[in-house]
Amino acid sequence: MHMHIKTKKASRSIVGLKELREHMEGYIGEVNKGRSFIVVRRSQPIFKISPPDEAQLWEPVVDFTNIKKGGVPVEDILSLL
Numbered sequence: 001m002h003m004h005i006k007t008k009k010a011s012r013s014i015v016g017l018k019e020l021r022e023h024m025e026g027y028i029g030e031v032n033k034g035r036s037f038i039v040v041r042r043s044q045p046i047f048k049i050s051p052p053d054e055a056q057l058w059e060p061v062v063d064f065t066n067i068k069k070g071g072v073p074v075e076d077i078l079s080l081l
Helices: 017-022 024-032 074-080
Strands: 002-006 011-016 037-041 044-049
Touching: 011 017, 017 024, 017 037, 024 037
Parallel strands: 011 037
Antiparallel strands: 002 011, 037 044
16 A cells, blocks of 8 residues: 655655565665655554654764774773763
């Protein structure tokens, strides 16, 4: 069950939970392209999947690119948090 509902702002999609489970990789690709989906079970909306907003993106807490060859003691990492 996959229905497209056109609104004035944009195209929104409603996807059945089974459809989402069976084709997860395809939906992940569509979300990565900016699409959003409302997921339904027995015709009732249960959640929405959408790409993250810029404000919601992760920011690094510790820069692990400067790790020494032998590793970094956990105490050093914890002191940076």
